[in-house]
Amino acid sequence: MNLPRSSLMLGLLTSGLLSACGSVAPAPSLTAAGDAVATPTASYPYAVTLAVTAADAPEQLAARYDGKVIAFRPQQGYALLATRSATLPQDSAHAPVRESNARAVSGGGMTAFASGKATVWASGKATVWASGQFQVVPENTSIWTQIHLEQAQKLAPHLGQGVKVAMIDTGLDLSHEAFQGSLAPQNEWRDFYDDDNDPSDVGTFGEGGYGHGTNTAGIVLQIAPAATILPLRALGPDGSGDVLSVARAIDWAVSCHASVINLSLGTGSRSKIIQDAMDRASEAGVLITVSAGNEGQNRLNYPADDAASGKHKDRVISVGSVSRLDLKSSFSNYSSHLELMAPGEEVYGPAPHNMLAAWSGTSMSAPVAAGALALALGEHPDARLAAPSSSPEAVAAHLLASADPVDALPGNLPYRGKLGSGRANLETFLRSLKAGDKGN
Incomplete structure (x- = not known):
């Protein structure tokens, strides 16, 4: 089912507050941790x-x-x-x-279910790669071959184990087979849209943003299968949201000790409140990936546009989309501020009701980068305290520096200098980290 691209741009969302990670205060008042509860914010302009x-x-x-x-x-x-x-x-x-705080905040979202391709999720696949095929989602074999995922996973045998990735999105199909054994403890889950502890993806299949968060989280797990997903719902079925709930979701992710936060969302105007929350996360050593936006324009949505200039820019990465031929996706924003490209066209992943579906958009590119960071951090469990070669900012720097340049390709010449350091190469990324360790 192809939906109008303009109707599928994701945004920022609503409310609901609590005390510290994993505990909810019993009444709509401030708690000892300084959070309010039962205070929906969507109605506040x-x-x-x-x-x-x-x-x-x-x-x-x-x-x-x-x-x-x-x-x-x-x-x-x-x-x-x-x-x-x-x-x-x-x-x-x-x-x-x-x-x-309007819910009109536009998103970094997606373009559509790719040609309406949706099938039942195939369970019982025990291997990641076999005979050159990506066994979990064979449909993505060419995409993951493009970024050298098989070789990277061999170089990172922990596969992201012990790394928590916070997905601030439309929620997840929490019962989907793709997520069983991969979710953070239930007392850490949070829905900032409906103000409860059930961050389920809600909506009608094939309409609006329903399934977006399920797909993006599934992409992370395809890259780093042993990582832990922290589901935080901050976007509604239509993919819109408000500033306050996104900022609070970021703070919540930090309090739950997430190592990576993925923001497949954005807005057309800068939000100091969201940027401040990102600064607090970065200050805590958290790495953040942000989608560039889907307007196909020479600009980035926020907060992606702040990634290269924010207070802790070394820990935030903006991500645009390329095709299987490494050409800039027609929908992907581009800019001299953009930092990285990753596949974002017809990326298959879990869909609600135990289905498999393909989406396209920079929303799909950002979790590729998030998964890559999780894969690397799984080999550096003490990255926040480690030597410079494996500090969070060093890991992020290696991901950018190891990318394959693509802006000299004939089809990308109009965007030269505006496609970041290139398309992510996860094998080169992992090898550069290992080389950096040996150099200390």
Whole structure:
């Protein structure tokens, strides 16, 4: 089923807050960890970030700004509010910054189910590669051969074991066979859209964004089969969302000790609140992959456009899409700020109801990079504390530096200098990391 591309652009979403990873406060009030619960944010048109200290009182801030405090973290010096007020009081002590929280945030999304290709997921496949075929999803054999996945998995025998990847998306089909034994503990799951602990992919098969999160998470596991997926739902069935819930999902992923966060989403205008959350994640040593956007334009969506210039740019990677011939996908955004390309056309993965389906978009390219990082980090379990060669930023740098340049290909000449370092080559990536270790 081919749906209009414009209707399938993903975005950012709603609400629901809790205390610390894996625990939910029993009432709609601030918890000891500084999060609010039972506070849907989608109905609030504005988001506000404040500078706070332990001397501040959440109730007073809520009254002063005519809104709801949804996160209060004086130890980190900030608070988040949802408000309907179009004006802010003069308050130099708290340096308030207001921005739109509208669900009109556009996405880095996908173009469609590729030609309506959907079949039943085949279970019982025990091997990853056999006789040159990718046994889990044979339909992806040519794509994974393109990025040298088989060789990379041989170089990384842990296959991402011990690495938690947070998928901030439309949710997952949690009962799908593809995810059994691969999900984080259930007390870490969170739905910021419906404000509960069930991050299931919800919707009608073949419509809107339904199945998007199931596919992106499945892509990560095809690259790093032993990685752990943390399902965080922050996008609704139509793929839209609000700023506050995406920012809170990022903070939640950090509190759950995710090593990698995948953001197959985006917006046309910069969000300080989301960028601040990404900075906090990067500060904690988390690596983040972000899709470039699907407008086919000479620009990147946010937060991808901040990846090369943010406070912790060395730990954030923007990803565009190429075809099987390494040509820029017609839908993929491009820019001198873009950092990496990866396959994003007709990428097969799990679909709701234990199905298999193909999607196209930069949303599919970003989790290829996320899976690659998980594959590498599985060989460097102490990366956050390790020597420079295997620090998070070093791992990210190796992924970029090891890519195969593609902008000199005849079909890519119009985009020369705007396709990042090239198309990801996972074998070269793993070999460069091993060489870096030997050099220390």
